[in-house]
Amino acid sequence: MKYVDEFRDPEFARKLVQRINAEAAHFERPLGVYGDLRRSHPHDLPARFGAFAAENVQFIHGPGCPVCVIPMGRVDDALWLANQPDVIFDYFWGHDAGSGSQESLLQARARGCDVRFVYSPVGFPQDCQRKPG
Incomplete structure (x- = not known):
């Protein structure tokens, strides 16, 4: 399934984090990455990717979905x-x-x-x- 299976692929996730880190390198200030997904997923982002993210990448729990x-x-x-x-x-x-x-x-x-x-x-x-x- 598009956009679901990709996030279960460790290689895809590694490339995604590398891309975020590369973008973050262009900023003097911390780069905020919003996690505005349903239920507990916003809390998953820092736990899963935080250890691999550059120091100036901050995972921010977004405003949340309407539900x-x-x-x-x-x-x-x-x-x-x-x-x-x-x-x-x-x-x-x-x-x-x-x-x-x-x-x-x-x-x-x-x-x-x-x-x-x-x-x-x-x-x-x-x-x-x-x-x-």
Whole structure:
């Protein structure tokens, strides 16, 4: 799979670190490399590559993906809406990982709430047209 298998290849990883180090050599200040990936991956970057990185390369935990950084209260609000009668709750695929204080959107869907995933906002009007009323 493109962009997955490459990162499992030790030779590819070694070349990537060498390239980062070569770029960092051109800067007087430290070069920050953001790790803005899902779940614990940002913490993996320094652990896996930090020992091989040049001294002026700093791995920085980025702001995080929307799933990882959304406040739990916002998910609870979404769950409240999803639990209302005659509501279709559309969400961008991937946000099922976000959990509220009691459950996730995926769990609400499993309980029978009309929770649907879409890949883009284009799907929202289509769902509204399908729902009578």
